[in-house]
Amino acid sequence: MMKYDLVIAGGGAAGLAAAASFIEEQKKNGKGETASVCILEKNDYPGRKINATGGGRCNLTNKACPGKEETLAFFRSIGIETWEDSEGRYYPYTNKASDVSKALIDAVSRSAEIKCGFTVKVISRIQPDDGSEGCFMITGMQESAMEMVFADKVLMAMGGKAGPQFGTTGDGYTIARTLGHTVTRVFPILTGIECRAEGVDFASLKGVRAKGTVILTKDGAPIVRDTGEIQFTEDGISGICVFNLTPHIKADKRERFEDALKRFKIVVDLAPDFTEKQLASRESAFGILTEKLAAVFDREEADNAAGIDGIARIKHLELDITGIKGWRDAQATFGGVALDEINMDTMESRLVPGLYFAGEIIDAQGPCGGFNLQNAWETGIKAARGIIDGEI
Numbered sequence: 327m328m329k330y331d332l333v334i335a336g337g338g339a340a341g342l343a344a345a346a347s348f349i350e351e352q353k354k355n356g357k358g359e360t361a362s363v364c365i366l367e368k369n370d371y372p373g374r375k376i377n378a379t380g381g382g383r384c385n386l387t388n389k390a391c392p393g394k395e396e397t398l399a400f401f402r403s404i405g406i407e408t409w410e411d412s413e414g415r416y417y418p419y420t421n422k423a424s425d426v427s428k429a430l431i432d433a434v435s436r437s438a439e440i441k442c443g444f445t446v447k448v449i450s451r452i453q454p455d456d457g458s459e460g461c462f463m464i465t466g467m468q469e470s471a472m473e474m475v476f477a478d479k480v481l482m483a484m485g486g487k488a489g490p491q492f493g494t495t496g497d498g499y500t501i502a503r504t505l506g507h508t509v510t511r512v513f514p515i516l517t518g519i520e521c522r523a524e525g526v527d528f529a530s531l532k533g534v535r536a537k538g539t540v541i542l543t544k545d546g547a548p549i550v551r552d553t554g555e556i557q558f559t560e561d562g563i564s565g566i567c568v569f570n571l572t573p574h575i576k577a578d579k580r581e582r583f584e585d586a587l588k589r590f591k592i593v594v595d596l597a598p599d600f601t602e603k604q605l606a607s608r609e610s611a612f613g614i615l616t617e618k619l620a621a622v623f624d625r626e627e628a629d630n631a632a633g634i635d636g637i638a639r640i641k642h643l644e645l646d647i648t649g650i651k652g653w654r655d656a657q658a659t660f661g662g663v664a665l666d667e668i669n670m671d672t673m674e675s676r677l678v679p680g681l682y683f684a685g686e687i688i689d690a691q692g693p694c695g696g697f698n699l700q701n702a703w704e705t706g707i708k709a710a711r712g713i714i715d716g717e718i
């Protein structure tokens with residue numbers, strides 16, 4: 327049975343960045359030059375989710391991230407140049423997400439072993455009674471056979487629960503709990519919102535887009551707003567500005583999520599660049615809104631007698647929230663392994679020496695725009711340094 331110096335559970339953004347950085351650091355400072363590294367990845371190939379990020383372009387960081395420069399330097403070191411769009415989002419220069427995963431895999435595959443199709447099931451710490459150094463036993467399934475590997479140090483980089491079609495089904499949370507860690511309440515975020523509004527037939531508006539401002543209110547008070555492209559879906563709204571509301575739609579302690587939903591509403595301004603007066607001076611909202619969307623409010627305006635003011639509704643469309651799209655549609659997880667149980671400088675567990683965490687598995691999440699991948703690269707790189715400094 328094989329024993330490695332370091333096993334990385336999960337070959338996604340954080341796991342690959344950690345491995346690449348670990349190998350690079352070893353080369354640079356000569357420490358632990360002979361350390362053996364193994365990545366255990368559930369999918370048939372590593373970096374599968376990376377390939378789907380940013381609509382296939384991989385929005386890998388954002389100018390607002392304090393750790394952005396280090397991320398860009400890291401990518402340059404593995405051959406990936408980047409460019410910044412007008413909103414401060416960074417992409418690989420080639421605009422190809424799969425180039426990012428290829429560069430990461432190339433950087434690690436020469437010096438680390440990558441076992442694909444390996445689903446980690448259990449991680450346990452073996453501590454001999456005689457006081458000698460313990461190690462980790464990692465048990466998993468590969469091609470329907472039980473496999474075991476051993477390691478001095480383990481990095482858990484198995485992601486969260488968002489996008490289970492990419493391999494992330496929350497396995498890391500179960501394992502972290504068995505190792506004594508607290509996992510805070512998790513729910514899907516950065517996803518579409520199901521809504522209802524008087525007089526609006528969402529199914530007929532499916533596919534319609536509009537530039538707008540969305541304001542989330544809780545118990546009648548605004549708590550967060552965002553502006554951008556709103557996309558109508560068959561049962562609600564979607565788009566980056568809508569995604570960014572979802573981390574704020576949460577239940578209080580012991581409150582049922584369905585009950586909490588009733589306290590939230592979304593107020594949409596579908597013409598933020600125009601005043602109500604300007605709208606009223608037009609014959610139709612068409613030209614500011616697309617034809618299908620304009621027709622909804624033009625009809626209401628014409629039928630003003632029914633007491634519905636179409637123009638006022640363009641500026642103030644109140645939506646009841648009926649649900650949040652599930653894990654399959656979500657781009658990130660809210661919640662995860664409790665941060666106060668992790669040394670955030672080294673990413674080492676404060677409870678289990680030699681155990682490290684990186685990426686979405688921890689209770690850290692950001693809005694759309696490169697913040698979640700930044701968290702993955704940054705914590706992966708920190709963990710690599712922490713492992714080296716902890717003398718492997």
Ligand SMILES: Cc1cc2nc3c(=O)[nH]c(=O)nc-3n(C[C@H](O)[C@H](O)[C@H](O)COP(=O)(O)OP(=O)(O)OC[C@H]3O[C@@H](n4cnc5c(N)ncnc54)[C@H](O)[C@@H]3O)c2cc1C
Pocket residue numbers: 335336337338339340341366367368369372373374375376378379380381384385386387444445446447483484485486488489492493494495496497498656657658684685686687695696697698699700702
């Ligand atoms: C469609 C989509 C688009 C996105 N776009 C962006 C974007 O443009 N910018 C941005 O910042 N963020 C984006 N995100 C979020 C971002 O991809 C994640 O936050 C990030 O990938 C998390 O990195 P990670 O390494 O923690 O997890 P992941 O990248 O999810 O990797 C975890 C890996 O662990 C493996 N694994 C899980 N369980 C096991 C197990 N039991 N055994 C072995 N392996 C296991 C998984 O197969 C996976 O490969 C997007 C997410 C999605 C779903």
